[in-house]
Amino acid sequence: MAIIEGRNPVIEAIKNDRHIEKLLISNSSKEGSIKKIIAMAKEKKIVIQYVDRHKLDEMSTSHAHQGVIATISDYIYKDIEEVVREVKEKGEDPFIIILDEITDPHNLGSIIRTADAVGAHAVVIPKRRSVDITPVVAKASAGAVEYVPVCKVTNIVNTIKMLKEEGLWIAAADMDGGVFYKQDLTGPLGLVVGSEGFGISRLVKQNCDFVVSMPMVGNVTSLNASVAGGILLYEVFRQRTSGK
Structure with a gap:
């Protein structure tokens, strides 16, 4: 299992029909592009879980998650x-x-x-x-x-x-x-x-x-x-x- 962090990367993953297991969104981040992400996720029937921002901080490796992390399958390299x-x-x-x-x-x-x-x-x-x-x-x-x-x-x-x-x-x-x-x-x-x-x-x-x-x-x-x-x-x- 891997993760995608940040608003633009998550938006592109949703647009590209990447298989997303779950979307974790900070309870304190529901403005701007987060609204767009939530709407796109609901349209694609992606599970959304609202969590404390501290949980996202613990999961993040980029330290720039911008209030949203998607859990996904590992990256599939091409031939x-x-x-x-x-x-x-x-x-x-x-x-x-x-x-x-x-x-x-x-x-x-x-x-x-x-x-x-x-x-x-x-x-x-x-x-x-x-x-x-x-x-x-x-x-x-x-x-x-x-x-x-x-x-x-x-x-x-x-x-x-x-x-x-x-x-x-x-x-x-x-x-x-x-x-x-x-x-x-x-x-x-x-x-x-x-x-x-x-x-x-x-x-x-x-x-x-x-x-x-x-x-x-x-x-x-x-x-x-x-x-x-x-x-x-x-x-x-x-x-x-x-x-x-």
Whole structure:
């Protein structure tokens, strides 16, 4: 059993017909968007339980439940090969985000949120040395985790090889690549973003087709993983939608 915390994530879970076991709402929170949540839950015949806010505080892992927590079944990860097949059947060019050992739940949630905004088809994470989909991740994604398939894979390198066989070009985000906005990021694409402290592993980088970098002129020589990912994702979005 898992939980979803916060008003926007809970609203998106209800809208997306996520199987919610129970909705726990603070006795002191019945205004604003809480009213909307209650109405949506009643329409979907979801069990609502009004509880003391202290109980929600004890359950919360994000410490930002905003007076509402939904108890749900554990997150179901998607199969990356199935996602790619479905995207191709729609006649679209796959756009897959590959995260190499992202361990910060806020970074993962933010990247998933941006992935949803730019129309990415999936986010891939490794089974080891990576944060899972947790209530903190769901909260940081503002509910986007309900819309962007997240695929957990045993081996990132093998997944990259599979995606290349499916016709995707794989770009690695690292310091020694070509300037990102001068690269062709259209067509079937996998974008690899590295961890907060160590970047992309050597073996993963070796299996990518090309490397893109972001020029920086300040004193700090790196960006937060979710910030770097957001910049790159929007450049892909710009090129895919403008044809440039």
